Amino acid sequence: MLRACGPGPGSLLLREALALGRRGRVWQRPQGQDTGVQVHNSLTGKKEPLIVARTDAVSWYSCGPTVYDHAHLGHACSYVRFDIIRRILTKVFGCNVIMAMSITDVDDKIIRRANEMNVSPASLASLFEEEFKQDMAALKVLPPTVYLRVTENIPQIIAFIEGIIAHGHAYSTASGSVYFDLQARGDKYGRLVNVVPSAAPEPAVDSDKRHASDFALWKAAKPQEVFWTSPWGDGRPGWHIECSAMASEVFGSQLDIHTGGIDLAFPHHENEIAQSEVFHQCQQWGNYFLHSGHLHVKGNEEKMSKSLKNYITIKDFLQTFSPDVFRLFCMRTSYRSAIEYSDSTLLEAKHTLLGLTSFIEDARAYVRGQLTCGPVGEDVLWERLSITKKAVKAALANDFDTPRAVNAILDLVHQANRQLRAVSKEAGGPRSPTVFGAIISYVEQFFETVGISLANRQCVSGDSGTAALHCVVDELVRFRLKVRQYALATPGVTGAARRQQLQERQPLLEACDALRQDLATHGINIKDRGSTTSTWELLDPWTTHQKPES
Numbered sequence: 058m059l060r061a062c063g064p065g066p067g068s069l070l071l072r073e074a075l076a077l078g079r080r081g082r083v084w085q086r087p088q089g090q091d092t093g094v095q096v097h098n099s100l101t102g103k104k105e106p107l108i109v110a111r112t113d114a115v116s117w118y119s120c121g122p123t124v125y126d127h128a129h130l131g132h133a134c135s136y137v138r139f140d141i142i143r144r145i146l147t148k149v150f151g152c153n154v155i156m157a158m159s160i161t162d163v164d165d166k167i168i169r170r171a172n173e174m175n176v177s178p179a180s181l182a183s184l185f186e187e188e189f190k191q192d193m194a195a196l197k198v199l200p201p202t203v204y205l206r207v208t209e210n211i212p213q214i215i216a217f218i219e220g221i222i223a224h225g226h227a228y229s230t231a232s233g234s235v236y237f238d239l240q241a242r243g244d245k246y247g248r249l250v251n252v253v254p255s256a257a258p259e260p261a262v263d264s265d266k267r268h269a270s271d272f273a274l275w276k277a278a279k280p281q282e283v284f285w286t287s288p289w290g291d292g293r294p295g296w297h298i299e300c301s302a303m304a305s306e307v308f309g310s311q312l313d314i315h316t317g318g319i320d321l322a323f324p325h326h327e328n329e330i331a332q333s334e335v336f337h338q339c340q341q342w343g344n345y346f347l348h349s350g351h352l353h354v355k356g357n358e359e360k361m362s363k364s365l366k367n368y369i370t371i372k373d374f375l376q377t378f379s380p381d382v383f384r385l386f387c388m389r390t391s392y393r394s395a396i397e398y399s400d401s402t403l404l405e406a407k408h409t410l411l412g413l414t415s416f417i418e419d420a421r422a423y424v425r426g427q428l429t430c431g432p433v434g435e436d437v438l439w440e441r442l443s444i445t446k447k448a449v450k451a452a453l454a455n456d457f458d459t460p461r462a463v464n465a466i467l468d469l470v471h472q473a474n475r476q477l478r479a480v481s482k483e484a485g486g487p488r489s490p491t492v493f494g495a496i497i498s499y500v501e502q503f504f505e506t507v508g509i510s511l512a513n514r515q516c517v518s519g520d521s522g523t524a525a526l527h528c529v530v531d532e533l534v535r536f537r538l539k540v541r542q543y544a545l546a547t548p549g550v551t552g553a554a555r556r557q558q559l560q561e562r563q564p565l566l567e568a569c570d571a572l573r574q575d576l577a578t579h580g581i582n583i584k585d586r587g588s589t590t591s592t593w594e595l596l597d598p599w600t601t602h603q604k605p606e607s
């Protein structure tokens with residue numbers, strides 16, 4: 058058992074533990090090239106300048122999925138958030154990222170599920186690995202440079218374990234298992250979390266490890282279980298060793314960035330660090346550990362999880378919402394914070410995206426000269442654009458503060474929208490297409506950078522939803538117009554008879570007003586021009602936006 062000095066390793070408490078400071082050695086500031094970004098490094102519990110060995114080859118290891126079931130929105134959240142960070146590092150800060158991601162295709166959960174389904178662990182894992190890759194593609198997550206399957210790296214893992222044994226930090230047992238000896242690691246254990254390994258002997262009678270806190274590097278095969286031969290007998294790797302061995306296979310003894318969800322910080326990453334630093338006999342294997350916060354279902358403290366059966370699959374989600382809506386939803390909070398899933402927060406992201414696409418359409422129409430124009434406060438807009446660019450870059454350089462960056466953009470769009478709406482009432486006058494062209498180009502480029510397309514309204518709904526939704530709103534607005542025209546028209550009737558007729562039809566007008574108000578809450582703005590025309594547009598995204606976290 059491991060004794061934690063701070064709060065235990067439950068996901069939310071762990072974040073507090075990370076802030077408490079660590080037992081292990083002091084973090085060594087790496088030598089190399091400064092990316093210009095400050096990142097929150099779990100190794101120090103604070104923001105540090107991100108210095109990488111070479112900006113043209115940033116090494117990044119990402120713990121990948123255990124492929125025993127459908128991927129859910131919790132997984133989506135972690136991989137989308139890191140995908141956004143990867144794109145920002147690449148496109149804004151000029152880094153060329155080499156990303157390696159593990160695929161855990163053999164472990165207890167896979168073996169158990171395969172037995173339940175009466176299929177081989179290999180075919181079960183291959184099925185869900187393929188599905189995971191399809192889900193990631195549907196979410197527009199860029200594939201890693203390489204995927205690394207555990208089952209294809211068994212000789213490398215065995216060699217890695219032999220190296221740890223050779224350095225005196227692991228031991229094999231009579232039953233054919235190998236354990237990492239945490240007592241040998243001493244006070245160097247606890248680089249990420251304030252944890253002291255207990256020296257108490259293993260209490261379980263059916264286990265032959267020396268201390269309760271020692272963890273498995275190699276697990277002796279149980280009857281009927283899939284196995285590989287090794288110097289210690291038939292068996293399979295433990296969970297943590299796979300990442301140390303596979304990351305080292307690609308990147309050697311130095312790693313710039315290592316990522317995963319906050320639940321992986323302890324014990325998984327802590328154990329990876331112990332194994333790798335012993336194997337490479339180095340002081341600091343990974344320089345930066347970044348952890349993403351968990352996705353929770355609203356009102357539920359637990360993270361969304363397959364084991365807790367409180368999950369929404371990525372496929373189901375994408376029936377209703379688009380990958381761009383999910384991306385924007387993820388960007389509205391820091392990647393480190395917990396994120397609450399609810400229909401209302403998703404709808405809010407959807408409305409914001411609709412408002413942005415609507416602005417781009419209007420601004421484009423103005424640039425083309427299809428929107429009536431009057432004088433624009435051009436200098437003000439140029440200044441706003443310049444301020445926004447600086448604010449966005451500063452926010453992204455500050456631990457990838459996407460909520461702040463998005464708010465800066467929404468503020469710019471709000472200012473531009475106000476001018477656009479004001480000018481559209483006045484015909485004639487000087488035009489200012491260049492500044493609107495520059496704003497369109499910048500806003501589109503920002504969202505393109507993080508993987509969101511503003512090209513058309515199609516980007517906001519899942520699968521086939523948007524086109525149908527727009528037709529429905531068109532029909533509804535047309536129908537409402539007919540009702541209004543009927544309520545207001547009094548051909549051939551005058552005087553008291555006219556007044557009475559109007560009074561009788563008053564409820565129809567009230568119903569039309571109520572419908573307009575109801576639709577406004579969904580981001581749809583109906584505009585009546587007398588009794589002859591009704592048009593609709595999407596509300597300014599600013600009106601649906603939330604303030605960033607402080």
Ligand SMILES: Nc1ncnc2c1ncn2[C@@H]1O[C@H](COP(=O)(O)OP(=O)(O)OP(=O)(O)O)[C@@H](O)[C@H]1O
Nearest residue numbers: 122123131132135317318351352360361362363364
């Ligand atoms: N609810 C969640 N929110 C954010 N990230 C998550 C969530 N659940 C899993 N992750 C992250 O997804 C990645 C892959 O996780 P993995 O395949 O090991 O699933 P898991 O944690 O076992 O999921 P489950 O608990 O549903 O079985 C890890 O980085 C993990 O931290």
Ligand SMILES: [Zn+2]
Nearest residue numbers: 120121300325
């Ligand atoms: Zn890992």
